[in-house]
Amino acid sequence: MKARPETVDAAALDEAVRLVTEVCERACNGDLEARVPVISGSERAARIRIAINGLLDHVDAFVRESGAASAAAAEGRFHRRFLTQGLDGAYRAAAEQITHSNQVMSRTAAQFADAARARQALADELESAVLTVSEQVATAATEMGRSANGLADFARVAVADAERGLGTVSSLRTSSDEIRHAVDLINQVAAQTRLLALNATIEAARAGSAGRGFGVVANEVKNLANETSASSEEIMSQVNTVQQSAADAIGVLEAVTNRIREMSVLVEGIAQAVDGGHQIEDVGLSQLAEVLRAEVSRFVSTIRAS
């Protein structure tokens, strides 16, 4: 070694240059497994080797750390920091930047998690609120449907009753017409009887004392006829009153019947809104409540899954 140091050194350096070049080219292409192997015979070559390998070790360390730290952050393992220890200068500055970014990501992730929790809680509240409301609506709908049907039945009965009342009152009117007729007849009879009694009185007077008894009878007959027509007057006035009342009653009953018919239409509307109509697309309130409940639970499970 001591005999020809320059020559030995030169050959070793040539070898070192070749090996270093090869390793640097591999490293350039991203092969960080490459390291300069042992070079014997030259102190300077050994120093170059250590320097190049040291450089590669630091680049290797930085690449492994940055890859692994970012992957960990992406998986939410924020406790796995970028280890800056053993890295200096630009490596450390970049490492600290990555650490900072990961911390920001971690905070964002935490905020996201909070927001997600809040959303879940909201979903729970919404679900229970909608469940309560739809249950209440369904119950109310059933109740309303039952009441509406009851009302409709009641209205039908009421209309029938009123119609029957109308019939009764109308027949009352007919019978009072008949009474009036009969009274007219009685009046005519009474008038003729009075005429007859007058004639009889005149004839009795002409017969003198022999006709006195007959005159008394004729006078009685006249009184009877007068009383009869007085009673007929009274009957007629009562019949008129009855007829007036009957007419009033008919007016009232007709008005009531019309109101009840209108009410029936309204009640029918309510019943349809509650139970649904005859068409398929006419959905009732209880079905709507069920649809709402189903929609909301679908919405809520989507939110929970997201």
Added chain:
Amino acid sequence: MRATEVRPSGIERTFGENELIVSKTDPRGVITYANDVFLRISALSEDQALGSPHNIIRHPDMPRAVFKLLWDTLEQRKEIFAYVLNLASDGAHYWVYAHVTPSFDRSGRLLGYHSNRRRPSQPAVAAIREVYARLLDEERRQSRTPDAVAAGMAALERMLAERGRTYDELVWDVTDGGAR
């Protein structure tokens, strides 16, 4: 192997805050590269290190469970952090905070493994010593190696369950000084 040949002297060795102890192995754990810091701290020549299995620097006070976990994790193609007590060829010991990762080629084929080791903090070493003492205690009750590994793993799992942490989280708690 070497660990039985070299007797621990009880002398502690440390290395620079900004130094990295680097080694690479083939898929079986045979050393293919060791940097100058590795050789200096382990008191090994390059000839001695290259081609030797990595347990060349194994310290008898390291629980087997830790290495079992290391190899299980690497086999899943994942990184692992571990505090390791190593034994230099001159009997000195040194603690490292090791980051061990698999190396792949472009097609994703496993080339071997890589380890970067950093100088751990004193509180971290104190905390991990306690953990390892409990594992060792369990392992040394067993006479057969597989039983010892199983006992150590079981003890580690119990300890993690007690603390409600994963192994990963425990190691980072220790590193961040938040060990409980």
